[in-house]
Amino acid sequence: MLSLDRQEAYRRRYAEMNPGWCTATHVYQELVAAHLTPTTCVLDLGCGRGGVLERLHPHAGFVAGLDADLVSLREHRAHGLALVCGLAERLPYSDGVFDLVCSSWVLEHLPDPLSAFHEIARVLRPGGWFVFLTPNRCHPLLILNRLLRPLQRQLVSRIYARSGSDTFPALYRANTFAQIERLAQEAGLRRVSLYMIGDPTYLAFSEPLFRLACLLERITPPGLRVHIVGEYVMEGKSSAVTR
Numbered sequence: 641m642l643s644l645d646r647q648e649a650y651r652r653r654y655a656e657m658n659p660g661w662c663t664a665t666h667v668y669q670e671l672v673a674a675h676l677t678p679t680t681c682v683l684d685l686g687c688g689r690g691g692v693l694e695r696l697h698p699h700a701g702f703v704a705g706l707d708a709d710l711v712s713l714r715e716h717r718a719h720g721l722a723l724v725c726g727l728a729e730r731l732p733y734s735d736g737v738f739d740l741v742c743s744s745w746v747l748e749h750l751p752d753p754l755s756a757f758h759e760i761a762r763v764l765r766p767g768g769w770f771v772f773l774t775p776n777r778c779h780p781l782l783i784l785n786r787l788l789r790p791l792q793r794q795l796v797s798r799i800y801a802r803s804g805s806d807t808f809p810a811l812y813r814a815n816t817f818a819q820i821e822r823l824a825q826e827a828g829l830r831r832v833s834l835y836m837i838g839d840p841t842y843l844a845f846s847e848p849l850f851r852l853a854c855l856l857e858r859i860t861p862p863g864l865r866v867h868i869v870g871e872y873v874m875e876g877k878s879s880a881v882t883r
Contacts, residue, residue, distance in 0.1 A: 642845050650841040650850055657854070664837040664867035668692065668744055668773040671833075671871050675740045675769050676700045683738045683763065685728055686746030690717040693742070697721060704738075706731065709808075728756035736765040747774040753814035757827035764874045770829055771871050777815035779866040781842055786812065817863065820870060829872040836865040 655661050669692045676682070676699040684693040687705030689712050697703040697718055704722040707713050713723045726732050728743075729752050741760050750756050760770050775782050814823055817834065824831060838860060840853035 642842075647841045647844065650844045651839070653850075654840060654854065662837075663839065664773055664835075664869050665692075665744070667835055667837060667869045668742075668771065669696070671771045671869065672696060672740070672742045673699070675771070680739045681737060683731075683733070683741045684721075685741055685743040685760070686749075687716065687721075687723070688712045689715050691744055693721070694718045700740075704733070729759060730755075731759045731763050733763045735762055736768075738763050738768060739765060740769045740771065742771045744773040745775075747772060747814040747820070748777075748810045748812050749808050750814055751811060753819075753823055754826060757814075757823045757829065761827040761829055761874060766875050768874045769871065770824075770874075771869075773867065773869050774815055775810075775812075776836065776864065776866055776868050777812040778864050780864070781866060782812065782815070785810065815868070817868070820868065824872050829874060831870065832873050833871045835869040836862045837867040837869060838865040839867060842866070 651663055655663075672692050673696055676696060678699075679701040680699075681702045682693065682697075682700045682704070684691065684703060684705040687693065687707050688709070693700075693703055693705065694717050697720065702722070703720075704724065705713070705716065705718075706724050706726050706728075708725065708727055710725045713725055716723055724732055728746065728750060741764060747753065747756075764770065777783075777786075814820055817836075820834075821831065838857045840850065840857040843853045844850035
């Protein structure tokens with residue numbers, strides 16, 4: 641069994657072994673934080689019980705949180721957020737009201753990602769930002785996850801010591817560089833930066849497995865790394881960066 645605390649300990653070790661490496665969640669949080677000002681209007685799309693905006697919301701002017709799971713919204717840990725139960729494909733907001741839409745661990749669950757991307761673009765003001773974190777469906781672990789989809793809830797509970805009730809169906813329809821780029825372009829969003837970030841700790845059930853996963857990480861092509869963090873803008877030309 642791989643608890644979250646144990647996984648985080650392995651991540652700290654991996655960071656010490658690889659100076660300059662940061663977790664995808666850290667990169668995502670830094671990108672979100674860079675766009676926050678006292679007047680920024682933010683939508684946390686798929687906010688769940690908290691996440692990054694749980695910590696960063698005091699730095700923004702207004703933060704709305706939307707999630708399809710009402711139980712998660714009722715248990716949200718931050719105070720002062722405008723929480724709404726709804727779907728990414730039908731956002732209950734007016735056009736151009738947000739400076740930033742951020743979303744972590746959501747794109748993989750979207751049944752209709754093109755509609756969701758159009759909705760994100762619609763509620764962003766001109767020059768607004770979309771920042772996201774999602775798994776890369778090309779990674780071998782994600783391929784295995786799709787094969788074991790009928791057992792997903794039980795495996796999450798037994799292997800990672802996390803509640804199966806927090807595991808939602810993953811469809812992976814917006815989870816490759818090509819898919820995301822096509823969806824963003826069709827919605828009118830331009831890529832500013834995109835990071836493919838590895839993480840060997842998902843298989844670190846023991847010390848030997850951790851070392852093996854670290855070795856495999858060294859030979860994994862960048863396009864197959866397990867996490868994707870992206871930053872897109874509603875308008876304006878920028879020099880795109882892919883890493």
